[in-house]
Amino acid sequence: MSVVARIIEARAARRQKTLIAFNAATLRLGGKTIIENLDLEVRPGEFLCIVGASGCGKTTALRLAAGLYRPTSGAVTFDGEEITEPRREVAIVFQDYGKALLPWRTAAGNISLALEASRVPARERSARIEALLRKVGLPGHADKYPTEMSGGMQQRLQIARCLAQEPTTLLMDEPFGALDAMTRQGLQDEVLSLTQASQTTVVFVTHDLDEAIYLGDRVVGLLPHPGRIGIELDVDLPRPRDQLATREHPEFLRLRRQLFDFIKASEH
Amino acid sequence: MNRAAILWRVASILVAAGFIAAWQLIANLHLVSPVFLPGPDRAWAALVRGFSSGDLASKLFGTLEHMAYGWLAASIAGIALGALIGSSRMMRAYVAPSLEFLRPLPVSAIIPVAIAMLGLTQGMALFVIAFGAIWPIMLATIHGFAAVEPRLYEVARSLQMSRAAIIGKIALPSALPDILAGMRLSLTVALILSVVCEILAGLDGLGQWVLLSARAFRSADLFAGVILLGATGYLTSIAVSLVEQRLLAWQAAAR
Ligand SMILES: Nc1ncnc2c1ncn2[C@@H]1O[C@H](COP(=O)(O)OP(=O)(O)OP(=O)(O)O)[C@@H](O)[C@H]1O
Ligand SMILES: [Mg+2]
Numbered sequence: 001m002s003v004v005a006r007i008i009e010a011r012a013a014r015r016q017k018t019l020i021a022f023n024a025a026t027l028r029l030g031g032k033t034i035i036e037n038l039d040l041e042v043r044p045g046e047f048l049c050i051v052g053a054s055g056c057g058k059t060t061a062l063r064l065a066a067g068l069y070r071p072t073s074g075a076v077t078f079d080g081e082e083i084t085e086p087r088r089e090v091a092i093v094f095q096d097y098g099k100a101l102l103p104w105r106t107a108a109g110n111i112s113l114a115l116e117a118s119r120v121p122a123r124e125r126s127a128r129i130e131a132l133l134r135k136v137g138l139p140g141h142a143d144k145y146p147t148e149m150s151g152g153m154q155q156r157l158q159i160a161r162c163l164a165q166e167p168t169t170l171l172m173d174e175p176f177g178a179l180d181a182m183t184r185q186g187l188q189d190e191v192l193s194l195t196q197a198s199q200t201t202v203v204f205v206t207h208d209l210d211e212a213i214y215l216g217d218r219v220v221g222l223l224p225h226p227g228r229i230g231i232e233l234d235v236d237l238p239r240p241r242d243q244l245a246t247r248e249h250p251e252f253l254r255l256r257r258q259l260f261d262f263i264k265a266s267e268h
Numbered sequence: 269m270n271r272a273a274i275l276w277r278v279a280s281i282l283v284a285a286g287f288i289a290a291w292q293l294i295a296n297l298h299l300v301s302p303v304f305l306p307g308p309d310r311a312w313a314a315l316v317r318g319f320s321s322g323d324l325a326s327k328l329f330g331t332l333e334h335m336a337y338g339w340l341a342a343s344i345a346g347i348a349l350g351a352l353i354g355s356s357r358m359m360r361a362y363v364a365p366s367l368e369f370l371r372p373l374p375v376s377a378i379i380p381v382a383i384a385m386l387g388l389t390q391g392m393a394l395f396v397i398a399f400g401a402i403w404p405i406m407l408a409t410i411h412g413f414a415a416v417e418p419r420l421y422e423v424a425r426s427l428q429m430s431r432a433a434i435i436g437k438i439a440l441p442s443a444l445p446d447i448l449a450g451m452r453l454s455l456t457v458a459l460i461l462s463v464v465c466e467i468l469a470g471l472d473g474l475g476q477w478v479l480l481s482a483r484a485f486r487s488a489d490l491f492a493g494v495i496l497l498g499a500t501g502y503l504t505s506i507a508v509s510l511v512e513q514r515l516l517a518w519q520a521a522a523r
Contacts, residue, residue: 066426067426068422068425068426085425085428086425086426086427086428087428088426088427088428090426091426092422092423092426094419094422094423096419099417099419099420100419100420100422100423102420102437102438102441102442103518103519104441104442104444104516104518104519105518113423113427113437114427116433116437117427117428117429117433118427145518145521147518147521148521165427
């Protein structure tokens, strides 16, 4: 076997491994079953999108993966280990960036929070902060308070803080849901380029089907009451993705149609 | 400062000047007997005399000392207790009803109790002032800690921050605007109770000065003391406001 073939095979094997696994995970909150018998595997390095009608349990599933909730029965594991608490290598990007940032800290201070938590020495912080701000397209905004920034800038800042954790996995809950279309597309491409280069695993919740297909390697659709998997699609679209070409690709349109029909059916 | 702000400032100075002029006029026309009401001229003279003899300055320092110790004790205890109660839903549920019972209790009602237990001492004054001044601070702190955005605690959890870091970097700064507002309110309470304690227990301070002046019918000295008390309340409140503005500069950015 040639070296190249072996590398390809090794890569394929690694891809098949699972990073986060839901094993018959069930969650009851306040006497209501919100997630039932959820089986889902997230592979290392993949970009997984979760879609579904409003209230079907997307956020809840993400919170289980984050360790913010623990399943009532079944298990959720990270690298084979049961998740009991949030861990530093898993970063969460919340939809409500306005609430997830510290209003009394500047942009630099907000990023610093993550560095302080990982015990990065004080003298290394400012260089790291500057690099992170540049990475998310906010150079020169270090001294701004979150309230002085637009929604898109605030979400960029939250992403920068998450990257400061140096996560291997990013959990994103409708991160661009509150942003306008143009800002949204810009951020989609930025998240793709930030995560593809570092092979970061991403679980991305959205209610925007186009966004899910555009970003994902795989799209999972949840069914409501209680939340469980209804559809699973592999997205075979070439990377790097392109806002125009990808969205006009016949495969994109086919997947879009399939997801659309699924969501429509799941609402009845 | 913009134009409107300057106009308001000028207007407020004019009003103050008007009050003083009216006061002088009433005194000059002997509308009230000079035994009870000195004019601003005599009050000012008494103020200058009091300070040059050194007597008034030491009384002023006495009052400032009572006020400062009582207020600081109230602040430390109020913030600590408020944080403890405010950060736990269970504590809030158990303790809040007792607080609601204790809070409207006039502090003057506990003065006899304090005197009976501690005597006419500095310790009694410290206790009474701190007890009265603790409420605004503690209640504001409880509110501030209870109102911390839950999302921020989740951010802290996902960063695996320590308990101490969560309190110091998330809860306290988030509650700070409430805490400072409470501290500003309790400053006035501390001043009032300082004077009351000085009068009741004969402790060195402006309260005692005012009482003795009144007993001796030295109305000019009496007014000098009252003016000084007013100035103390005003200036300490401004000082706290300045600190507040500095610490809460981030809030100005939000507006
Ligand atoms: N803490 C809770 N206690 C009780 N019920 C809850 C709780 N959190 C969520 N739910 C319920 O669980 C269901 C799923 O909620 P979840 O927030 O996960 O939905 P979602 O798919 O993220 O919806 P959306 O698209 O609107 O964000 C909803 O019906 C919601 O009312
Ligand atoms: Mg949601």
